[in-house]
Amino acid sequence: MKTNKLSYKMGQFLMFAGPAGILFCAVVIVPFFYGLYLTFTSWDGVSLEKPFVGLDNYAAAFADTAYWSSLGRTVVYSVISVILVNVVAFFLAYLVTSGIKGQNFFRAGFFIPNLIGGIVLGYVWKFVFNRAFVSIGEALSGTAPGSLLSTTNGAMFCLILVSVWQYAGYMMLIYVAGFMGVDNSLKEAALIDGCNSTRAMWHVVIPLMRASFVQCIFLSTTRCFMVYDLNLSLTNGEPFSSSVMAAMHVYNQAFVYKNYGMGQTEALVLFVICAVIGALQVYFGKKGEVAA
Amino acid sequence: MKSWKRIGSTILASVVALGMLTACGGGGSASSGTKITLFNSKVEIETQLEEMAEKYSEEKGVDLEVIYSGDVVAAHLATKYASNDPYTISMVDAKDVYSLAEEHAVDLSDESWVSDTDYAVSVNGKVYGFPLCVEGRGIIYNADAIENITGEEFDPADYKTLEAFEGLIDELKDGGMESPVGIMKEDWSLAAHFLSEVVEQQPDADAFVEQLQAGTADVANNEKFNQLFDAFDVLKDNNYAKNNAISAEREVTEQKLAEGEIAFMFGGNWDWSVINAYDYTENMGIMPIPEDTEDGTNEKLLGGGAKMLFIDNSDATTDEQREAAKEFLKWLAEDDEGKSFIVETANLVSPFKSNTLEVSDPLGKSIKEYADSGNLIPNYDYNPDDYITVMGAEMQKYLAGEEDRAAFATAYEDYWKTATLSGK
Secondary structure: OOOOOHHHHHHHHHHHHHHHHHHHHHHHHHHHHHHHHHOOEOOOOOOOOOOEOOOHHHHHHHHOHHHHHHHHHHHHHHHHHHHHHHHHHHHHHHHHHOOOOOHHHHHHHHHHHHHOOHHHHHHHHHHHHHHHHHHHHHHHHOOOOOOHHHOHHHHHHHHHHHHHHHHHHHHHHHHHHHHHHOOHHHHHHHHHOOOOHHHHHHHHHHHHOHHHHHHHHHHHHHHHHOOOHHHHHHHOOOOOOOOOOHHHHHHHHHHHOOOHHHHHHHHHHHHHHHHHHHHHHHHHHHHOOOOO | OHHHHHHHHHHHHHHHHHHHHHHHHHHHOOOOOOEEEEEEOOHHHHHHHHHHHHHHHHHHOOEEEEEEOOOOHHHHHHHHHHOOOOOOEEEEOHHHHHHHHHHHEOOOOOOHHHHHEOOOEEEOOEEEEEEEEEEEEEEEEEHHHHHHHHOOOOOHHHHOOHHHHHHHHHHHHHOOOOOOEEOOOOHHHHHHHHHHHHHHOOOOHHHHHHHHHHOOOOHHHOHHHHHHHHHHHHHHHOEOOHHHHHHOOHHHHHHHHHOOOOOEEEEEHHHHHHHOOOOOOOOEEEEOOOOOOOOOHHHOEEEEEEEEEEEEOOOOOOHHHHHHHHHHHHHHHHOHHHHHHHHHHOOOEOOEOOOOOOOOOHHHHHHHHHHHOOOEEEOOOOOOOOHHHHHHHHHHHHHOOOOOHHHHHHHHHHHHHHOOOOOO
16 A cells, blocks of 8 residues: 555545544534624524624724623733733642642642532632621621622732632642642752852742743633633622623623623624734743743 | 552442433433423522422323522523523512513413413513512501500501601600611612602602603602601601611511511512511511501502512423413412412412412511502502612611712612613
8 A cells, every 4th residue: 555645645534634624613613613604793692583684783883882891891800810820830730849747638628629619619618708707707806898809900919810820830839840740850960050049040940931821821711711611600790890890791781781792792702802912922932931 | 550550440430320320310210291490589488389399290291390490580581581491370569570580480361360460461462470478568467566665556547657657666666676677788678669669659640750761750759758858767767776777687686577666668578488487476566667648658568469470482492381371370270279379388479369268477467468458559560670779778878877868869779860760
């Protein structure tokens, strides 16, 4: 059998990449383009007809102030969360690779919040904020303080706190891998050359871990931008719709307000924004990566 | 090493095979009867419905399956219709019937139960929605808690004006009940249930909404708006969670009411399902919102038919299934067992005149009394789809004291100018 024939190569390709390719098309590509088509209709989600409306949805989406304010809120939330998640994750990773007693136990411990689904986690924390913290406050000050969740800034603070608590453990694992990937001899060489350990960390270890940073920031950014479950269970957009994130607004628009076409349009805009931010960040992050 | 791999793959294969078996297993044991599905969107009767369905299936030779979902009803049905797998019977709100009926529902005009109820939902002269129950809202009171302090028997009719009601609140406060009221912060309670009364209590609700949409209504000076908000202010000022109104949890509020720690709460007879989870007193009821008015609205509760059932008319449902579904509706309305299920098992107020069974829960009793004597102001069913979210948020601001009445009135006017009515 000739192994360099085109048909043979095609066959080989189809055999290995075919199933995955078909699945990818079926669950990603086709729905994506179908969704794209729906952005040009004023479909309500259940009707048999899907009236074509051209670019109306795009115009309406750009004029939807509630959407843009939810998006603005999401940006603020994401920037703060991403920074905190990565800072905390990095220090946790440093801690559990520095050889402290029971570091495997701590690794597992910090990772556990990730195993709890966002919905359950939200309800648990809601209880903590509404009851436990209020009771503690009452015991300390004598008067019952308001729950953090009932104020605008408080609700955002709670969202960020819980996100950091949830994601830091996961990102920690990637940083742990990054720390392990740095050859000890390089660090030792730096120390012998007269660096103190802070400078060795800053000039040798961190540059070599650049790939971990790129990955972690990308993952945490996309996760934060798309946050929905936590938003739903912890604050449900309250108080006064002041903690509605972009994904929640899109869901409401599509399903609650029955503007499926418009919800789809807003979801697409959100997707484009995420894709651009993600791609830029990965591009600039990779650019200066040091090959170890 | 190798043997481990082998064991692993054997286990994996058996798990997969087992999964396949169970996937097919469901259909095998089904009875020969037609299989119909019922979508339930009323969580408080989930267990009762399931038990009823099991019994019904055994007796009638029809395989009835009840499926519950807590999703937004329209969103849930959208998914089912998108996957071409609709329920035979779906439980929805009246406004969903208005928007879904013409395309998706079976015409029920010829059914025998239609003449037996005032609450069926019709679109263009055809009946599409079967009313499951009558629900009403007003101020829930705990008479025992009040009588313990006043020492007299509590008759809600004595407190229909706001002045009298405030007097009672002061009396309760003097008697040691620090804050006699609870307010639920949920947007559906604040917007769909309380705020909607501003429209519903108008002499002509539709005309008022038209004015609102045209931007010609002067809300800040509207009599009904002010009367209702005067009442709301009294409730708000005496709210047990005054400093923390937006994080007050429903369960806590209802528990306080059930146990008599507070005496009043704005709500409806559906709240019984939460109240009865606590150490409750039977001596409760629902009274109209106290208002200083002559128009009689302070003697009526708000309410009407709630939760409509409609039958799917798409190709995914066979004629046999539709017949079986019609039979089931008829059973609910006319058969003795069906009647008893609605009233005695599910604790609902039946919307059918021929169903004279006595309602067991005290809140339902109140609703039935008001309904029977014609003292229910009808629901306004056409609130826009984003009404609960948008106006609910404004109501929360008002409740939290972040917004005064004038600002609220402006927000309310602005909202209606761009609002699209649902189902009209």
